[in-house]
Amino acid sequence: MDPDAGRLSLRGRRWAVMVVAGLVAVGMLGIWAWPGGGLVPRLTVSGVGSWQRTAEDGSREFAIELRVDNEGRVAQTVEAIGRSGPGLRLQEVEYEGVFPHELGARGRMLVTLVYSITDCSAVPVGAWPVPVRVGSWWGGVTVEAEDPRADIEAWYASPVEQLCGEEL
CATH class of the missing domain: 1.20.5 (Single alpha-helices involved in coiled-coils or other helix-helix interfaces)
Structure with a gap:
């Protein structure tokens, strides 16, 4: 052997x-x-402030200022943010800079999303993540940034409740 x-x-x-x-x-x-x-980008979003109005034509609009935080150790390139949804139409994204925006590691940015309410009864109840389109070396990816305090209230609930006159 x-x-x-x-x-x-x-x-x-x-x-x-x-x-x-x-x-x-x-x-x-x-x-x-x-x-x-x-x-996978680690982004969170939280509401900072808002305003709402009913226009002369009866349309209801609100804006919500959101703080987007990069919780990761790697810088991210934010290409777009926000979406329309049931009962809500995204009208405009206001930001001091231009997109794409380089969001540094542990960095933050403030954006304002302006929405019009198209149907009060169709507005989602509960957490509704904000999609953030992030570019990377292998291509783009969309992450759903959620509010770490989501158990408190959805970021859009207060202005929608005031404009619609009903609780979500």
Whole structure:
């Protein structure tokens, strides 16, 4: 019987060590990148202020100022923010700068979303995340930024309740 039967050659052992070391390196990079926003952006949004009005033609509008926070360790390029939805039409996004905007690691930006209410009964109840389109080296991704205080009240509830005269 051959005592070396089933053993890897020196070349085979080196290859196996390199593969294991590579897998460990990729795993460590993933452990760092995932919570840091390197693979999926980690954004949160919270309401800062709002106004509402009923125009002469009877249309109801409100604006909500939102603070967008980058909770990750990696800068993100914000390309767009906001959406229309049931009972709400996004009219305008106001921002001091221009899009795309480089949102630094642990950075924040203020944007104002102006909505018109098209149907009070169709407005969503509860948490309604704000989509943020983020560009990255592998392409764009849309993340749904939620308010970390979402159990308190949806970011749009107060102005909609005042304009519609009913509780969401």
